[in-house]
Amino acid sequence: MALTLAEAAKLSNDIILQGxxxxxxxxxxxxxxxxxxxxxxxxxxxxxENTNPSATFFxxxxxxxxATPTFTQITATLKIIGGDADIDNFLLxxxxxxxxxxxxxxxxKAKAVQTKFEDTFVNGDTAVDVKSFDGIDKLTTGGQAIxxxxxxATLTLAKLDELIDLVKRGSPDMLLMSKRTRRTLNALARxxxxxxxxxxxxxxxxQFYDGVPIGVSDYISDxxxxxxxxxxxxxxxxxxGEGAVSGITSPxxxxxxxxxxxxxxxxxxxxxxxxxxxxxxxxxxxxxxTGVRP
Numbered sequence: 663m664a665l666t667l668a669e670a671a672k673l674s675n676d677i678i679l680q681g682x683x684x685x686x687x688x689x690x691x692x693x694x695x696x697x698x699x700x701x702x703x704x705x706x707x708x709x710x711e712n713t714n715p716s717a718t719f720f721x722x723x724x725x726x727x728x729a730t731p732t733f734t735q736i737t738a739t740l741k742i743i744g745g746d747a748d749i750d751n752f753l754l755x756x757x758x759x760x761x762x763x764x765x766x767x768x769x770x771k772a773k774a775v776q777t778k779f780e781d782t783f784v785n786g787d788t789a790v791d792v793k794s795f796d797g798i799d800k801l802t803t804g805g806q807a808i809x810x811x812x813x814x815a816t817l818t819l820a821k822l823d824e825l826i827d828l829v830k831r832g833s834p835d836m837l838l839m840s841k842r843t844r845r846t847l848n849a850l851a852r853x854x855x856x857x858x859x860x861x862x863x864x865x866x867x868x869q870f871y872d873g874v875p876i877g878v879s880d881y882i883s884d885x886x887x888x889x890x891x892x893x894x895x896x897x898x899x900x901x902x903g904e905g906a907v908s909g910i911t912s913p914x915x916x917x918x919x920x921x922x923x924x925x926x927x928x929x930x931x932x933x934x935x936x937x938x939x940x941x942x943x944x945x946x947x948x949x950x951x952t953g954v955r956p
Contacts, residue, residue: 701913749930781881805828840883
């Protein structure tokens with residue numbers, strides 16, 4: 663069973679850990695929606711579906727042709743994201759509210775973990791950093807990647823509909839884009855009044871296009887090169903779940919560990935760590951539109 667980080671936080675009695683998870687998911691549409699599969703071991707091996715089996719009509723006495731689906735075996739290996747937060751013992755002793763101090767320091771470290779995960783979720787490339795995992799930009803291949811044109815172009819609703827249609831067997835669970843692209847979409851919305859807005863369980867407002875939630879990421883570049891244009895961005899459409907795009911994590915997900923007193927300085931160390939990766943079970947559940955210009 664796959665749980666989002668927000669749901670996992672409800673199962674924890676550790677106040678600091680709950681605070682860390684709530685801090686991480688609070689302003690991240692990806693972590694609010696992305697489910698995580700807990701695994702035992704250091705990786706998950708699964709079969710990614712490539713082609714579907716075919717069926718046809720036969721006449722009496724015809725020779726039947728066999729057609730089977732094809733798969734590629736993929737192994738998603740857990741990676742380690744984290745960092746240490748040191749709190750000076752003098753401050754712990756003299757501050758009137760120790761819990762607030764520790765919470766503030768750990769909260770900042772938790773935001774750093776969120777930043778690293780979200781950046782890697784979009785742009786991760788093991789060819790560049792072998793310690794990381796491949797993100798959705800690299801995992802989108804073949805006919806699942808379309809472009810606004812040879813040199814890019816301004817976003818149109820027709821092209822956005824084409825992107826949505828590339829995600830098969832159901833509608834996407836999210837359209838992920840940069841803030842600049844969302845502004846372009848909002849401009850189209852003001853002219854046609856097609857966007858809907860609802861409040862999420864986290865108290866934030868989320869927009870919907872054709873019933874599909876719109877997520878915004880600071881880690882989608884607006885300066886990609888397509889043809890002769892160097893001001894292009896990308897929109898991603900994806901389904902979440904165990905048969906689509908999913909995170910994988912070790913039991914317990916993100917953890918906060920009290921390392922204790924340090925030998926070389928008068929401080930106490932807290933470690934925030936996460937054994938995590940992501941998996942794409944079916945390539946038809948992920949698509950991208952490149953060359954989106956302002």
